[in-house]
Amino acid sequence: MGNTDEYQTVHLWSLSEDVVIESETDDGELVLSGPWGPERIAAVPPVVREALHRMELGPVLLKNVEPRPDSKTSKAGVYLVLLPVLERLSHLVVRTLGVGDFRGPVLSVCPVSRHALFSSVRLTAMAPIQLPRGVSFTLEAEGFALERDGSTHRVLLHRPEAVWVVGMLVRPVTPDAVSDALPLPRALTWSIIEYLASAGMVTQVETGVEAGMEADLA
Known part of the structure; x- marks a missing residue:
């Protein structure tokens, strides 16, 4: 590492x-x-x-x-x-996550709407998250691009570290589990996840208990 x-x-x-x-x-x-x-x-x-x-x-x-x-x-x-x-x-404004190794940016969050507002999202270590439905994953000259219908941002994944994290999010998983599974510093993994969440490319997953409570209250 x-x-x-x-x-x-x-x-x-x-x-x-x-x-x-x-x-x-x-x-x-x-x-x-x-x-x-x-x-x-x-x-x-x-x-x-x-x-x-x-x-x-x-x-x-x-x-x-x-x-x-x-x-x-x-x-x-x-x-x-x-x-x-x-x-x-x-x-x-484009928001870019980098690291101090001078090998280029990790990912960039780019606005695609007049209403784009990058607002930092804080996640819970043990709360499951995943990529939401409708996210597309395409290869471009600048790296892999994440886009979602109706989203005000698109995300460019410039380096493998960001792609590794995205690959972990195709199924429900906790941020802690992502950090434990990847050979990356915890702070970098969390920053990648939080940038993705702030861009609308990560959503929290309702557990069975939470979904049942909401159904009972409906």
Whole structure:
């Protein structure tokens, strides 16, 4: 498995390939052009402008975005300034999971709808999960792609680690069981599963007891 430090998870942000920063106005407004028309952001702080320009070029680690020396935004406050804007632009933002071995990203979650909102999902270690019905699995130049009818995201699996995890999810299984079965650090396995869940590609499975209780209450 190699040095565990090499598998430290890295969470990256970028603008979708079809998104371009068209212009900046004198009053600090940014205009982004995307597949669903222009997006205007008024009074953009310098740290947000810097982050978006870097995200236009490729995946960015937000903790590496530094405020300008003359900025009133502290290093600790960068997230407080950035995250509300990035949440608003969630339908234009690709979320990428990487690791510290410099062999490329593990997977990317790409928006495919104006209503796409990447919201982190926390799972329970012993609660069964699996791929939901309607998920397609196809090979593309960038890796395997997961898509689902009606989903606001698609997922690109760039590396074998992500494919291994997906392969475990074709039947109901707990996150703990996936972690125990694969030769990967637990943190990486869990991050892959949580990214898939946040993209709508993993659902929790009702146990027989839970299903029976719901039937009794109906």
